[in-house]
Amino acid sequence: EAQVTQNPRYLITVTGKKLTVTCSQNMNHEYMSWYRQDPGLGLRQIYYSMNVEVTDKGDVPEGYKVSRKEKRNFPLILESPSPNQTSLYFCASSPVFSGVYQPQHFGDGTRLSIL
Amino acid sequence: GQQVMQIPQYQHVQEGEDFTTYCNSSTTLSNIQWYKQRPGGHPVFLIQLVKSGEVKKQKRLTFQFGEAKKNSSLHITATQTTDVGTYFCAGPQTGTSYGKLTFGQGTILTVHP
Numbered sequence: 001e002a003q004v005t006q007n008p009r010y011l012i013t014v015t016g017k018k019l020t021v022t023c024s025q026n027m028n029h030e031y032m033s034w035y036r037q038d039p040g041l042g043l044r045q046i047y048y049s050m051n052v053e054v055t056d057k058g059d060v061p062e063g064y065k066v067s068r069k070e071k072r073n074f075p076l077i078l079e080s081p082s083p084n085q086t087s088l089y090f091c092a093s094s095p096v097f098s099g100v101y102q103p104q105h106f107g108d109g110t111r112l113s114i115l
Numbered sequence: 116g117q118q119v120m121q122i123p124q125y126q127h128v129q130e131g132e133d134f135t136t137y138c139n140s141s142t143t144l145s146n147i148q149w150y151k152q153r154p155g156g157h158p159v160f161l162i163q164l165v166k167s168g169e170v171k172k173q174k175r176l177t178f179q180f181g182e183a184k185k186n187s188s189l190h191i192t193a194t195q196t197t198d199v200g201t202y203f204c205a206g207p208q209t210g211t212s213y214g215k216l217t218f219g220q221g222t223i224l225t226v227h228p
Contacts (some may be wrong), residue, residue: 029135041220048214058216101145105160107157
């Protein structure tokens with residue numbers, strides 16, 4: 001089954017304790033992206049990646065890191081989480097065809113609470 | 116930076132009534148995508164519009180892309196309880212790097228049976 005898998009689905013942690021949210025897709029998609037969703041603000045793009053070793057900032061990259069060492073994986077790293085990073089996070093992927101945007105496939109989300 | 120505003124933020128309708136959400140960008144969009152997110156779920160792609168003035172229909176849903184490519188709308192005819200959820204528009208600003216997407220804040224639709 002084609003899917004985007006995020007782990008963990010839920011996490012409660014404390015300020016300053018490094019954490020990683022994993023994202024993996026089995027559709028051989030070139031493009032992957034991370035979003036955070038907050039009430040009244042919609043989805044805001046954190047980072048995106050066009051392919052292996054190619055990453056770029058979205059609209060809200062501060063406090064986050066990403067890496068794309070393999071095509072299927074795109075982990076989101078919070079080196080020193082703070083309470084304002086409490087949010088619902090989504091990973092998404094899509095193929096890339098001749099520069100034409102394609103539908104994004106989203107994971108089920110990760111709800112992070114930073115105390 | 117690019118702003119994509121979506122209105123209304125909330126819409127409550129009786130089943131059978133029509134519903135429209137509007138998406139307005141501060142700058143021209145290369146294209147626009149629409150997604151639906153059911154309560155507790157993840158966004159699911161509905162459609163993409165690329166051409167100026169484009170209109171597409173999916174059963175009771177009608178999508179429009181403005182002539183200036185700065186606005187779009189989603190209209191649902193005769194809503195059903197299955198239409199409940201949050202509807203998002205998303206688009207890349209013309210001239211930005213491929214892959215940088217901005218979503219609207221979403222419209223939360225509630226349908227009363």
